[in-house]
Amino acid sequence: MLSSLISRASRTAAAVALGTLLSHAAFADEATIRKTLPERLPNLPPIDEVTKTPIPGLYEVRIGTEILYSDESGNHVLQGHLIDTKTRTSLTEARINKLTAIEFNQLPLKDAIVWKNGTGARKIAVFADPNCGYCKKFEQDLQKIKNVTVYTFLLPVLGGDSPQKSENIWCAKDQAKTWLSWMLENKTPPRYMGTCSTPIERNLELSRKYRINGTPAIIFTDGTRIPGAIDAERLEKQLVASAAATKPGLTTTPPATSN
Template identity: 70%
Template sequence: MAIALASLRRLLSVVLLMAAVLPAWADEAAIRKNLAERLPDLPKVDEVAKTPIPGLFEVRIGTDLFYTDEQGQYLIAGQMIETKTRTNLTEARIAKLTAIDFASLPLKDAIVWKQGSGARKLVVFADPNCGYCKKFEQELQKVKDVTVYTFLYPILGGDSPEKSRNIWCAKDNTKAWREWMVDGKAPGRAMGQCDTAALQRNAELGRKHRVNGTPALVFEDGRRVSGALPPEQVEKQLVASVRKAG
């Protein structure tokens, strides 16, 4: 009798486990199937995950997030905010998805300038013809004790690739970059042989991390920000990233 009861308990445990797991599989399968059938122009879904809200699922496509019900009948684009702590869960999730391992970045391919001790580090993807990049570069002069690594990333068309080459191939490319971005002095035309392979690697790096606009910032803790930040916000994030890294 004791053996029979033990076997029954084990069987019951397996049944309960299957009951807990199978609905999740069924939900994901239904979501993928229905979204693909009903929204054929929707890119392939990379991941389906539960959210803190019962019956609501996160649908991830690349680094874009959507929300749906368990049957994929509705698709919601928007922000999910946890009201008790006022945490933007969507923003936090995207920050995690888009984070870049700072240590993996090929800093040798960047233009480097330092202010003060240079103890803190910041990476910037920038196009030389980007107005927001110029303004950001000028505002960065107010931030102390930072080393800035700029990956030339000419994605705006026009003469951006030529300007990038002229700056990269200048005798002092840091000086050429800052004179153009801060003072508006155009770089001289690059003459003779110059290894521009770094510019191609920068383009590949940007595509790899889906950098679709400039400026794009990367802090030491991996946090990535699209667009320019005012100096006080840069300072705040530099402090936070150093704390995390430490």
């Protein structure tokens, strides 16, 4: 009995000791990486966080919302996507999405064009360029969704006359009608000849802050973001999932224009 207790206590002590050693080793590796990388890469911005990855000996180095990978000694650095081959997903992309997650109630909705179908009870935000073909396709699919309010942030990133079109749409007497007429019916927005203040520069800055690099970019009330257009079926499923995940009272919205 006594020998059994001693044996069990020994195993517990060994496990604790091993855990302590591993923890100290991890801290030592982090300290080494934090010291070595800035010394060898003088232009490297300050390191915010160093964490272990699922791969032994490989560490994630976070600089703001940028992700690098380093060995435990800081001798080698990798930049790119870390792929989980079992799930065929990018661990890097998942991490960046978490770092750049957008709280829906923090979006400056006053800077968006607003329209709704039905009750408008469900809500999404979309960053869109008026000359984006995928945005037009997505806008068509949006018309099939019931009881949704859509907040469109004009994001003229494609060049050409995208900035002018965005300004004409925003400055129109009926923003939502002008936007939908262009996106759904290809009716060119009338050129605005007066003086009008637009949120376009703020939208561009917002896109840089959240690393929105293309259009459309879709934001749901639970913070889920999807880059690129999706069809009506997938959109409906994500709206249901986001509504289930969103706590009551999370979002606040200004009055919307009925479609």
